[in-house]
Amino acid sequence: MNNLNVAKIQLNGNPYKINHGTNLNELLNKLRIEKNKVAIEVNGEIVDRNKYSNLILNKDDKVEIVHFIGGG
Amino acid sequence: MAEDTFTIANKNFISRLIVGTGKYKNFEETAKAVRASGADIVTVAVRRVNILKKDEPLLMDYLDPKTITYLPNTAGCFSSEEALRTLRLAREMGGWTLVKLEVLGDKKTLYPNMIETIKSTEVLVKEGFEVMVYCTDDPIMTKKLEDVGACAIMPLGAPIGSGLGIQNETNIKLIKEQSSVPVIVDAGVGTASDATIAMELGCDGVLINTAIAEAKDPILMAESLKYAVISGRKAFKAGRMKKRKYASASSPDENLI
Numbered sequence: 001m002n003n004l005n006v007a008k009i010q011l012n013g014n015p016y017k018i019n020h021g022t023n024l025n026e027l028l029n030k031l032r033i034e035k036n037k038v039a040i041e042v043n044g045e046i047v048d049r050n051k052y053s054n055l056i057l058n059k060d061d062k063v064e065i066v067h068f069i070g071g072g
Numbered sequence: 073m074a075e076d077t078f079t080i081a082n083k084n085f086i087s088r089l090i091v092g093t094g095k096y097k098n099f100e101e102t103a104k105a106v107r108a109s110g111a112d113i114v115t116v117a118v119r120r121v122n123i124l125k126k127d128e129p130l131l132m133d134y135l136d137p138k139t140i141t142y143l144p145n146t147a148g149c150f151s152s153e154e155a156l157r158t159l160r161l162a163r164e165m166g167g168w169t170l171v172k173l174e175v176l177g178d179k180k181t182l183y184p185n186m187i188e189t190i191k192s193t194e195v196l197v198k199e200g201f202e203v204m205v206y207c208t209d210d211p212i213m214t215k216k217l218e219d220v221g222a223c224a225i226m227p228l229g230a231p232i233g234s235g236l237g238i239q240n241e242t243n244i245k246l247i248k249e250q251s252s253v254p255v256i257v258d259a260g261v262g263t264a265s266d267a268t269i270a271m272e273l274g275c276d277g278v279l280i281n282t283a284i285a286e287a288k289d290p291i292l293m294a295e296s297l298k299y300a301v302i303s304g305r306k307a308f309k310a311g312r313m314k315k316r317k318y319a320s321a322s323s324p325d326e327n328l329i
Contacts, residue, residue: 012120032126039118039165041157046164064120066161068131070102071117071147072092072232072281 007059016063024052027063038067076305078277080254081170081202081223083141085112088271089301090143090256092281096290099134105284106135109294113141115172115279117148118158118165137166143204145172150185152192159196171196172226174206182232182259186213190220197221206258209243211250218253225251226279229270230260233282237266241273248274263293264300271304272312 006017018027024047028035040047041064047055057063077084091111096102106114114135122128135142144162146155152175159171175192177185184207196203197220204224205217214225227247230236237260238244248255254276261267261280270278278301287293 012123014123016123031121031123033121037130037132037165038121039161041161046160049164064161065123066118066165067121068116068142068144068162068165069119070093070096070099070131071145072094072115072279 007057009057009060010062012064018057022057024055024057024063027057028052028065031065033065038065040065076309078254080204083170085141086110087112087298087301088277088305089267089298090115090277090279091284091294091297092279093131093135094147094281095285099129099131101290102131103134105290105294106140108291108298109280109284110298111140113143115143115145115281117145118162141170142166142168143170143172144168146174148176149174150176152188152195155188155192156195159201160199163201169200170202170204170223172204172206184208184228186210190216193217193222194220204256209240209247211243211246214247214251214255218251222253224254224256224276226256226258228259229257229266232259234260235262235266235283235286236260237262238269238273241269244270244275245273248276261297264296267297267300268304268307271301272307274308277301 005020007020009016009018024040043062078088087110089109089111090113091106091109092115093102146158149155149158155173155175173192175185175188177183186208193203193205202223204226205222206226207213207217209227217225229238256277256279257270257275258279261278261283263283267278280297284290284294
């Protein structure tokens with residue numbers, strides 16, 4: 001019955017399990033990622049950094065978290 | 073003293089050398105090379121965070137975007153959609169509107185796809201971005217880019233990472249002559265003399281990555297390129313002598329013993 005509390009999302013192209021009701025802030029905390037160093041897209045839409053705590057993730061959501069790396 | 077400042081999209085910079093931050097051994101080497109180059113602007117790429125590697129070191133921890141201008145690029149994008157998505161994410165991340173657009177057309181040559189590039193520039197300008205554009209050294213294409221609002225034109229000297237030096241000096245010169253926005257040679261510079269030539273042709277700046285990162289001593293090469301760009305710029309401003317076919321003695325002929 002545990003599964004009821006768990007939702008599977010796609011995180012950066014891979015399946016990832018979260019608890020139901022997890023918002024983006026909570027996801028970042030769990031991943032130990034500082035929110036001012038990344039940008040997030042959910043289902044193809046960029047999410048405003050100030051709205052991370054309002055955005056609750058649903059089953060099958062496609063989440064992309066990106067950052068700056070070295071490049072030319 | 074009149075400063076020879078370098079202005080892009082109404083922002084003033086001192087160094088005319090822009091450096092990439094890719095291909096280095098680690099972020100420490102990247103930061104040292106950037107410092108040695110004296111660059112005010114660095115290009116950066118946008119990629120997925122590695123979810124499995126927690127507390128991974130970040131570029132931002134080594135190069136502070138508050139003290140150096142981050143120029144997000146679209147390297148690796150082969151369509152307008154990919155490039156637009158990347159730069160919109162970059163803007164959300166840093167709040168910067170100054171970006172470098174490159175839409176590639178071929179994996180082997182990394183030549184830009186100019187049709188997609190022009191299309192993307194138009195959209196980005198409408199969305200409020202200030203777009204520096206990697207492009208072919210074709211004066212008709214660069215004119216089009218300027219017409220749709222590019223804030224800087226960045227023609228390739230030679231294919232990305234090739235280190236072949238400027239292959240078509242005539243075109244680079246033509247582009248510079250007709251452009252009212254800065255012209256920055258992007259790609260193809262292999263060593264100091266290539267950067268100097270770009271500047272002697274009258275270009276406003278040079279963007280270099282591989283020539284530094286793949287040098288035996290990247291930090292020393294970064295410093296060398298800093299002087300190469302300054303040197304080429306001063307030579308351009310000074311105005312070179314006319315070439316002549318025969319010798320012209322430097323010592324006077326009068327009062328010979």
